[in-house]
Amino acid sequence: MIPIYTVDAFTNTPFKGNPAAVCILQEYPEHDQWLQQVAAETNLPETAFLVDLGNGHYRLRWFTPKKEVDLCGHATLACAQVLWETGVAYNFDKLRFQTKSGLLTAKRLDHAIELNFPVESPSPAVLPQSLADALDGIQPASVSRNRLDFIVEVESEAEVRELKPNFKLLKNIPARGVLVTSRSEREEFDFVARCFFSPVGIDEDPVTGSAYCGLAPYWKDRLGKSSFTAAQLSERGGIVKMQLAGDRVFLHGQAVIVVKGLLMRYN
Incomplete structure (x- = not known):
C-alpha cells in the first residue's frame, strides 16, 4: 500500500x-x-x-x-x-x-x-485563429508565447474575470495552455491572471505556480520591477508572491x- x-x-x-x-x-x-x-x-x-x-x-x-x-x-x-x-x-x-x-x-x-x-521567458507571438475563436473573439492588448503557454494580456481586470472560453475549441491550441492576464485594479496586487489548460485535460486551473515562471518576466518588462504579488481569479482563488532573480523565479x-x-x- x-x-x-x-x-x-x-x-x-x-x-x-x-x-x-x-x-x-x-x-x-x-x-x-x-x-x-x-x-x-x-x-x-x-x-x-x-x-x-x-x-x-x-x-x-x-x-x-x-x-x-x-x-x-x-x-x-x-x-x-x-x-x-x-x-x-x-x-x-x-x-x-x-x-x-x-x-x-x-x-x-x-x-x-x-x-x-x-x-520561462515569453516572446511576442501572433494569436492563432483557433485561440482567438476559443477566447470568444477578445481583442488582446498583447500576445506572447514561451515553451509552455500563450500569454494573452487584456486591458482590464474585468475582462479577465468575465472571460468565458470555449473549452472544446481550446483543446486544439498548439500549447499546454493559455494565460489571460491584466494589470490589477487593486493596490495589493500587481497583476491578475486566469489559466486555461484544456489541451492537457484541465479547463481552468485554480492556482498555477508554473504559470508565473512566464508571467513574472512578462510583467517585469511592463511594470519595471522584479517582485510581484498576483491574484489568480479562479473560482477557488489564490495569491502568489514571486521574486525574479536572473534565470530563476522564487515563488x-x-x-x-x-x-x-x-x-x-x-x-
Missing part, C-alpha cells in the same frame, strides 16, 4: 487554492500506465509521484488526469508540505527535486514555502493537507 495525500496549495485554508494528490513511492513502476491511471482516478489538476533519492533529494513527476507534464508549481508545493508535515523530511530545511525541468528546490520559511523554479506559498489515505497498488 502507498501513502497518498490530497493537498490544497497556495492557500492556508482547506478547500481553497489548488488541490494536488501526492504519492510517495519506493520506486517508479516499469511502465507509466499505472501512474497515469492513478492520476485519472484522483481526477485532480495534478498528481505528483515522489521517489526518495536520499539526503532530502527526490525524483518528482507530475501527471494531469490526461498526461504527464514538464513543470508544475502547486503540486511541488504540495509535496514539500507533505514531506515536512508528516516528518518524512524533518531533518532538511531545503528539499531538492529532480524533474523534467531540471533541479527544483523548496525551502522552509517561517510562514511559507519558497520554491525555486526556472524562468512563495502555503499549503494544507486535507486528506490522508492509502492507495492499493494494482500495477
Whole structure:
C-alpha cells in the first residue's frame, strides 16, 4: 500500500487554492500506465509521484488526469508540505527535486514555502485563429508565447474575470495552455491572471505556480520591477508572491493537507 495525500496549495485554508494528490513511492513502476491511471482516478489538476533519492533529494513527476507534464508549481508545493508535515523530511530545511525541468528546490520559511523554479521567458507571438475563436473573439492588448503557454494580456481586470472560453475549441491550441492576464485594479496586487489548460485535460486551473515562471518576466518588462504579488481569479482563488532573480523565479506559498489515505497498488 502507498501513502497518498490530497493537498490544497497556495492557500492556508482547506478547500481553497489548488488541490494536488501526492504519492510517495519506493520506486517508479516499469511502465507509466499505472501512474497515469492513478492520476485519472484522483481526477485532480495534478498528481505528483515522489521517489526518495536520499539526503532530502527526490525524483518528482507530475501527471494531469490526461498526461504527464514538464513543470508544475502547486503540486511541488504540495509535496514539500507533505514531506515536512508528516516528518518524512524533518531533518532538511531545503528539499531538492529532480524533474523534467531540471533541479527544483523548496525551502522552509517561517510562514511559507519558497520554491525555486526556472524562468520561462515569453516572446511576442501572433494569436492563432483557433485561440482567438476559443477566447470568444477578445481583442488582446498583447500576445506572447514561451515553451509552455500563450500569454494573452487584456486591458482590464474585468475582462479577465468575465472571460468565458470555449473549452472544446481550446483543446486544439498548439500549447499546454493559455494565460489571460491584466494589470490589477487593486493596490495589493500587481497583476491578475486566469489559466486555461484544456489541451492537457484541465479547463481552468485554480492556482498555477508554473504559470508565473512566464508571467513574472512578462510583467517585469511592463511594470519595471522584479517582485510581484498576483491574484489568480479562479473560482477557488489564490495569491502568489514571486521574486525574479536572473534565470530563476522564487515563488512563495502555503499549503494544507486535507486528506490522508492509502492507495492499493494494482500495477
